[in-house]
Amino acid sequence: ITGVLYEDVAKLIQRFSRYQQSSLSIEQFTTFGKTAKPIESLQFGRHELPVRLAHIIREIDLLPKNLLKTPSVELVRSWYVQSFSELIEFQDEQETDEVSNRYTQSLMHIKQRHDNVVETMAQGIMELREREGDGAFHPSIEYFLDRFYMNRISIRMLITQHLVLFGQDARSSKSNFIGCFDPTCHVASVVEDAINNAAYLCEHYYCAAPEVEISEFNAVDLKKPIQMAYVPGHLYHMLFELLKNAMRAVVEQHGSSSDAPPIKIMITKGRHDMTIKISDQGGGIPKSTIDQVFEYHYTSAPEPLKAGSAAPMAGYGYGLPLSRLYARYFDGDMQLYSMEGFGTDAVIWLKALSAEASEILPQYTRRTPKNYEEVRLAAQHCRDWSSSKFYGYGSKS
Numbered sequence: 255i256t257g258v259l260y261e262d263v264a265k266l267i268q269r270f271s272r273y274q275q276s277s278l279s280i281e282q283f284t285t286f287g288k289t290a291k292p293i294e295s296l297q298f299g300r301h302e303l304p305v306r307l308a309h310i311i312r313e314i315d316l317l318p319k320n321l322l323k324t325p326s327v328e329l330v331r332s333w334y335v336q337s338f339s340e341l342i343e344f345q346d347e348q349e350t351d352e353v354s355n356r357y358t359q360s361l362m363h364i365k366q367r368h369d370n371v372v373e374t375m376a377q378g379i380m381e382l383r384e385r386e387g388d389g390a391f392h393p394s395i396e397y398f399l400d401r402f403y404m405n406r407i408s409i410r411m412l413i414t415q416h417l418v419l420f421g422q423d424a425r426s427s428k429s430n431f432i433g434c435f436d437p438t439c440h441v442a443s444v445v446e447d448a449i450n451n452a453a454y455l456c457e458h459y460y461c462a463a464p465e466v467e468i469s470e471f472n473a474v475d476l477k478k479p480i481q482m483a484y485v486p487g488h489l490y491h492m493l494f495e496l497l498k499n500a501m502r503a504v505v506e507q508h509g510s511s512s513d514a515p516p517i518k519i520m521i522t523k524g525r526h527d528m529t530i531k532i533s534d535q536g537g538g539i540p541k542s543t544i545d546q547v548f549e550y551h552y553t554s555a556p557e558p559l560k561a562g563s564a565a566p567m568a569g570y571g572y573g574l575p576l577s578r579l580y581a582r583y584f585d586g587d588m589q590l591y592s593m594e595g596f597g598t599d600a601v602i603w604l605k606a607l608s609a610e611a612s613e614i615l616p617q618y619t620r621r622t623p624k625n626y627e628e629v630r631l632a633a634q635h636c637r638d639w640s641s642s643k644f645y646g647y648g649s650k651s
């Protein structure tokens with residue numbers, strides 16, 4: 255029986271990976287969430303979730319065999335296939351309340367099953383690097399992880415949105431939240447939360463935390479506080495990471511003396527972008543190493559935050575690459591501008607209009623395997639460029 259089942263699942267994954275994924279805007283999430291019934295959410299999710307799972311399973315199968323065959327990556331793949339199989343069961347079910355409740359239960363289990371995907375995937379890549387050194391797969395692994403974690407953010411968004419709207423932990427209707435979305439998110443308040451928590455950690459580690467000054471400029475509604483429809487949890491995650499880095503930089507540069515230069519935060523809103531800039535005088539880093547801080551450093555895989563252990567200050571594990579994915583998820587971005595010897599500006603751009611803030615989903619297409627080949631070749635090309643082969647001079651090895 256399992257043989258047959260296995261064969262069917264592989265065929266179903268193929269089939270579902272050929273459907274186009276439906277990218278939702280924040281406008282669509284909030285409009286749908288205001289009036290949708292559990293049944294309607296089931297009708298959308300029981301198709302879209304298997305499609306997104308199938309897309310990324312196909313992409314996992316493009317990984318170099320030596321990585322794909324590590325115990326950790328095989329375990330992660332089995333979670334995705336298991337969740338795909340469970341969701342497929344709802345395809346031709348009657349749309350009754352009983353089915354809807356079973357669907358909600360299933361989403362809860364799937365969310366829990368995937369809680370440790372980031373750590374487990376990092377473990378697999380670390381195992382491989384220890385065994386095979388800095389493998390030639392490095393750049394295409396970065397390409398894969400960005401797409402893999404973006405897909406995971408998007409799947410967890412759909413699942414969490416359904417659970418918050420219709421699950422046990424459904425929010426009391428008192429707040430004007432629509433699921434995970436705050437339609438009138440007051441940006442400075444989320445910034446203040448992130449500052450307080452990052453400063454608490456900084457005090458705990460360094461016995462001091464730099465001052466932080468916040469300014470706003472609303473070019474759309476002068477004098478009005480800057481608000482937007484967004485997922486406060488995502489915004490907080492990005493800000494907390496950047497503030498930890500900035501505070502650590504300032505304290506390590508100026509010691510815990512009280513005359514350390516303050517960190518300055520500028521929040522602006524234009525017709526297209528809501529932008530946050532965090533400026534620190536923490537000594538900065540060379541331009542040549544900026545790209546590396548956005549790499550997934552498997553060496554310091556994120557320690558699972560067990561109760562009681564203090565969260566790490568700016569560990570440079572996955573904090574920055576994942577934060578940039580959150581910024582990019584609803585078509586925004588994040589970038590660092592550093593002046594080595596002086597300090598760094600970290601900038602987050604988000605879409606000011608919720609109708610323009612659409613999910614950016616990595617699509618698995620017939621071209622995807624070729625893209626991986628191109629990424630690998632391009633990296634090889636860069637390695638050649640940096641060698642004297644191309645310049646014909648210079649001592650670079």
Ligand SMILES: O=S(=O)(c1ccc(O)cc1O)N1Cc2ccccc2C1
Nearest residue numbers: 496499500503506536538539598600
């Ligand atoms: O690389 S950074 O310029 C830097 C990176 C990201 C960021 O958000 C803010 C930053 O300031 N910076 C982080 C850090 C930590 C300890 C000691 C010195 C530094 C310098």
